[in-house]
Amino acid sequence: xxxxxxxxxxxxxxxxxxxxxxxxxxxxxxxxxxxxxxxxxxxxxxxxxxxxxxxxxxxxxxxxxxxxxxxxxxxxxxxxxxxxxxxxxxxxxxxxxxxxxxxxxxxxxxxxxxxxxxxxxxxxxxxxxxxxxxxxxxxxxxxxxxxxxxxxxxxxxxxxxxxxxxxxxxxxxxxxxxxxxxxxxxxxxxxxxxxxxxxxxxxxxxxxxxxxxxxxxxxxxxxxxxxxxxxxxxxxxxxxxxxxxxxxxxxxxxxxxxxxxxxxxxxxxx
Numbered sequence: 001x002x003x004x005x006x007x008x009x010x011x012x013x014x015x016x017x018x019x020x021x022x023x024x025x026x027x028x029x030x031x032x033x034x035x036x037x038x039x040x041x042x043x044x045x046x047x048x049x050x051x052x053x054x055x056x057x058x059x060x061x062x063x064x065x066x067x068x069x070x071x072x073x074x075x076x077x078x079x080x081x082x083x084x085x086x087x088x089x090x091x092x093x094x095x096x097x098x099x100x101x102x103x104x105x106x107x108x109x110x111x112x113x114x115x116x117x118x119x120x121x122x123x124x125x126x127x128x129x130x131x132x133x134x135x136x137x138x139x140x141x142x143x144x145x146x147x148x149x150x151x152x153x154x155x156x157x158x159x160x161x162x163x164x165x166x167x168x169x170x171x172x173x174x175x176x177x178x179x180x181x182x183x184x185x186x187x188x189x190x191x192x193x194x195x196x197x198x199x200x201x202x203x204x205x206x207x208x209x210x211x212x213x214x215x216x217x218x219x220x221x222x223x224x225x226x227x228x229x230x231x232x233x234x235x236x237x238x239x240x241x242x243x244x245x246x247x248x249x250x251x252x253x254x255x256x257x258x259x260x261x262x263x264x265x266x267x268x269x270x
Contacts, residue, residue, distance in 0.1 A: 009055035013062050017045040020066045024073055028087060037087065041069075044098030051105035053112055061101035068097050075235050081215060082233040083242050089234035187270020189254045193261035200224075200248040200263040207246045207267055216244050225251055244269055 025038040045065045052058025072090035110121050192203055201224060208226050211218045218228030229243040245252065245268040249259040252266035 009059060010049055013049045016066055017042050020069060024069050028073060044095050048098055048101040051102050053109045057105055057108050061104060065098055065101055069094050072235055079233050083230045085232050085234035085238055089236050093235055187268050189266060189268045191256050191260060191264050191266055193264045200265050203265040204246055211244055224248060242269055
């Protein structure tokens with residue numbers, strides 16, 4: 001049995017990696033990015049499978065990764081009363097654990113190699129380490145503040161809005177300029193109006209009720225002007241918090257140049 005495991009352990013390991021990563025991709029459901037994630041997710045664990053020189057090194061390393069992946073996902077997505085962070089919140093720790101598994105497998109390979117092969121392996125390992133360092137610097141340096149893509153924002157697209165409420169989205173892209181001339185990141189803004197002629201006050205109350213039902217602590221800051229903020233929490237430490245503002249188009253922080261209706265209401269997430 002041990003001899004068979006020593007020869008064939010990579011086959012069940014690969015199948016286990018594919019099965020666990022398929023579950024993680026299905027569970028997270030990242031929309032149009034699902035296929036990209038499903039392809040990329042198994043790669044770190046598969047590399048660990050083929051770097052490990054023997055089953056005594058590979059099986060524990062791969063098993064640890066396959067336990068860590070769903071555990072990190074559940075920790076990142078299972079918090080109540082907060083906004084779900086981007087997928088990088090659990091994917092980055094998963095890749096870091098994979099790097100440890102790679103390093104362990106590589107160290108065992110170098111130790112078991114002969115003098116000539118050892119020098120070649122060390123040169124290859126140094127080159128790969130330098131490449132990974134450069135890629136990691138680009139990824140970390142390119143990160144920015146992003147709105148989460150969880151269920152808390154799906155309703156904003158209008159799929160779950162009550163009957164009789166029309167929806168128009170303002171196209172804010174890139175940077176915005178404040179009244180003082182300061183360039184800031186544009187929040188996500190949506191204009192709502194009633195197709196049956198209801199006043200803005202009723203639409204505001206309707207949107208506030210929906211936000212509260214989704215867990216947003218929305219309170220009235222001024223007559224007809226509501227604000228509520230939720231922090232972003234996950235495996236990593238996030239400084240981001242997303243605030244929702246609901247007000248009539250004339251009183252909102254971000255106002256459309258030409259409101260669709262005199263009773264338009266703005267909902268801003270940022």
